[in-house]
Amino acid sequence: MTPEEIHSLLAETFPDDVLAWDPSAKDPFVVIRPDGTPGVMRFLKEDPRTAFDFLDNLSGVDLGERLCVVYHLFSFAHRHRFVVKVEARRDDPRVPTAALIWRGARWFEREAYDLIGIQFVGHPDLRRIMLPDDWEGHPLRKDYVYPTHYAGIDNRREYD
C-alpha cells in the first residue's frame, strides 16, 4: 500500500485519533493522538492489509513546545513503509508504550526516555539505558544545561 492508502485506511478506522497528515514530506507521516497509540499501533501490526511487523526505528524528538515520538514502520509481508508520529506535552510527556506490540520497542523506548525524557506509560522496564541511574536531566532536549558537577566532582576546567 502507498502511504496515502494507509493514511486513508487509518482515517477511516480511527477518525478521532488521526490528527494530521503530511503527504508532501519525503517520508509522508501521520500524527496521531497519544491516547490512541495502542489501538492504532496494534491495528497497523495486526491488520493483514498493513501488517507492519517490523519496528524499524523509534526516535524521540524535541520540537520545542512539544516532545515527539517518531515510529518508522516496515512490513516484510508487503514491503511497504510508513511513519507515525505522536506528540506529547512538554510539561507532561506521557505516551503509551509500544513495547507490548513490538518487543524491539523496549530498548528503543528506554533510550528515548533516557535522552529525551518521554514517559512511556505501561513500559515493563523503563530505566535509563545510556546514562547512569543518578543522572539528572535529559541531554537531547534543546534546553538541556550542561552540568558543572557529577557526583560532587567539578568538571569545569580553568584555563590560565
Added chain:
Amino acid sequence: MAEIKTEEMVLNMGPHHPSTHGVLRFILKTDGEIVHECLPDVGYLHRSIEKIGELMTFQGFVPYTDRVDYVASMNSNLAYCTAVEKLAGIEVPRRAEFLRILVCELNRISSHLIAVGALAMDVGAVTPFPYALRERERINDLLEEVCGARLTYNYIWIGGVSFDATPGWLDKILHFVETFENIIPEFNRLISGNKIFVERLRDVAIVPREMAIDYSLSGPNLRASGVDWDLRRDEPYSIYPELEFDVPLGHGECGTVGDSYDRFIVRVREMEQSCRILRQCIAKFPHDQPDFRAKVKTVKPPPGEVFVRTEAPRGEQGYYLISDGTAKASRVRIRTGSFTAMAIIEEIAVGCMIADVIAIIASLDVVAPEIDR
C-alpha cells in the same frame, strides 16, 4: 529425582572482559552454570554522538560518524552522507559512487573477518583469529593508500569522496580479491567444519524468524534467521542495482535455523559475495569520468526530514535527520544494528550456559560503540 535446591548466584561479567567486544557489562543470575537472567548494561561508550550532530554543521559531523562503528567506518560514512544527500538533493558523481562501494565492501570484509575470527577465539579456537587479522591488515593497507587512515577513515564526504583512487589501486584490490577468494576455503577448512567448533555453536541461542523480526534485528543476524532481506538488493541505493550478488541465508545446516552457527556461516558467505561485488566494481569502473566529488559548499538542506537506511556489516544503519533550513541538523538519530541485537540477548540468553553467553555475544557481532553511540 527430587529437585536439588541451589543458591542463585549473581555474576558480574564485564565491563572489562576479553569477550565483550568493547566495554559492555552483563549481570547474570545463575544457578550453577545455567543462566536464569541476563541483564545487559550498556552505555559505557556513550559519547552522545546524536547531540554532537545537532551542534556541528552537516559536513563537520562526517568524522564523528566514523566513531559510530569504528570497525566499519566506511559504511557509517556512507549511511550518513546518503541521508544528507537525499535531504539536500545533492547528486554524486558516478566515479565517487564506485569508489564508495569499493571501500564499503572492502570494509565489510574486514569487519566480518573480525566478527568470525573473534567468534572462533571467544569459543576457544585461537588460531583462526590471527589468520583473519592477517587478511584484515591487507585491507587496511588498501584503505590507507586511498585515504591515509587505517581505522577512522573520514573518506566518504557529502557529495563524493575525499580523494581519488591512486594509480594502480584498483589492480591491488583485484589482486587482494584473487588471493582472498582462496583464503575463504582455507578459513573454512581451518574452523567452519571443525567438530568442536560446530558443537559449541549449533542449536545455541536459536532466534526464530518471528522473534528476529519482532526484536527489529537486522543485517546478517536477521538473514541467519531465514529472512530473505538485504537493503542492498531490496531497497537499493548508490550503484547496487547494477551489481549482481546473492544474499546468503541461514538454513540450519548444522542445527536449527537461526542458531549461532547460522549467524557465523552467513558472515563467511557474505565475504564471498563482497568479493563478487568488488570484481564487478573494478570491471565497470568509469575511468573516463574523472569527477570524484561534487562541488558542495556549506550544506543547508531545505526544512524537512528524511530516514535513510543502509546495509552496514552489523545490520541496518539508518540516519533520521531533521533539518530546519540551517547548516546544522535539528535532530540526528542513528539507528544501528548492534543496538537491537543487544536487546535480544536479554531473552535468548535465559537457559543457556555461561559459556554460551559468550558465544551469543560474539555470534550477534555486537560492537559496543555502535550500541552506545
